[in-house]
Amino acid sequence: MPVPLDDDTRTPASRTARERVRRELTREITDVARRHLAEAGAASLSVRAIARELGMASSALFRYFPNRDALLTALIVDSYGSLGDHVEAAERAVHDADVATRWSAVCHGVRDWARTHPHEYALIYGSPVPGYAAPQDTVGPASRVPLLLGSLLADMAARADDRRPDDAGPGAPPAAPAPEDDALAGALAPVRATMPDEVPVDLLARGLMAWTFLFGAVSFETFGHLHGVVDDLDAWFDHEVHRVADALGLR
């Protein structure tokens, strides 16, 4: 959804033909930009290079995006969308399995996407570009994966309600959940508002930690911080995912 320059209400007739070709060209621009981004990374994304490939003057591009940052924002939204599609599909494929399997599917979905789209991943989860502040358009697409994790948590909470007081096996959460629950609930108030109500604070906190961990692991690998540290990245990642599932109390 590329940022429209001006979306005021024109006469109904003109919004058909002209708007249509405008939309088409806007899409062509983001397509080329996405390809350049995938090949060379965000830092070397050049408005002029895109214009060159499209056979038009660079100045013409500024009729469609007010500046380079707006183009980057469109790519960020696209990237979040692509990641969301991929991960949601991966989870849907095992949606009827147990929660541990679904968690694993989400983790591997994120990692797979990052491995095939490293520059897009860096764009959305790497260092923010210097003066850049993420506009509001990005928060919706950005929260798709967290929301998916939230629905996992909700399902966990629902099943825990079914068989509440009789299980205290080795898979139970190992930590002491009691004392500072109020302070924790306060700190997590914003995210609680966006999550299903069934999720208790303690579970939400563990889910947030799992998400933090997943992001850390994928970023470590994508940004090359595991060179000379871990040999078999596949095995290591899978091992990690299972361990975190244990820590989440998924077994």
Next chain:
Amino acid sequence: MPVPLDDDTRTPASRTARERVRRELTREITDVARRHLAEAGAASLSVRAIARELGMASSALFRYFPNRDALLTALIVDSYGSLGDHVEAAERAVHDADVATRWSAVCHGVRDWARTHPHEYALIYGSPVPGYAAPQDTVGPASRVPLLLGSLLADMAARADDRRPDDAGPGAPPAAPAPEDDALAGALAPVRATMPDEVPVDLLARGLMAWTFLFGAVSFETFGHLHGVVDDLDAWFDHEVHRVADALGLR
């Protein structure tokens, strides 16, 4: 340690006076560069701007650093050093306390440094710059914090040996450590070689996960991914650190 252009062996006399002013100017350059980096971020670090501030022609700077990347590398090494100093000092201050306290000190040390040096943090832990491949000079400084964590693990292993067979309290590691230990040991072979020998594979894996998690948490916060998610970042981070300590089996 700015990359020297040519370190061949000249006559002993010339290496005194000339080399001295050369070193001084090199240091002045990195000082100004570090200030610019801290203020505006790596992406907008300009060789010309640095030269302007130093009152010299931009071309003269290329006598000291072959290109912008080399200057960035020097800043990366500096940043790792600064982070290492800070975290090691934080740990030293509580070095006689128990392992949980030391772990907490390391975590807060990393986070404090990231909060006061966000651009430096982004430089070393954010998305790598496009064509840039970290040269070998960086791996030493980069591994100071991991090595510090490794020494924590070694101390844990030593104390666990003391009182081995009699504790199975609620603080014991919750996961099943047995089956795939060989595959895990293989995957972690590189990092095992750099760590103290006393650390068993299972503990090393948990330590690596803790480090992954710490990096994920600090990056989330530094890169702004917790806006609208967590209100009280201090409380949340401290809570997380304790939870991970539990998962590590530190209590």
Next chain:
DNA sequence: GCGTCGTCAAGAGCACTGCTCTCGTCGGTT
């Protein structure tokens, strides 16, 4: 049908970037 207005593409131009090459100078060595 005609004039008008809005939209669009193109070109020139500005200020900036990293980097190279050349040229004059000056310091230390032989």
Next chain:
DNA sequence: AACCGACGAGAGCAGTGCTCTTGACGACGC
């Protein structure tokens, strides 16, 4: 004293984001 290496300055190249102006074309009201 002569030489040679290191050095700084300047011009210049190719590239960047972005602005402003100009000219054309299409859709609209009269």
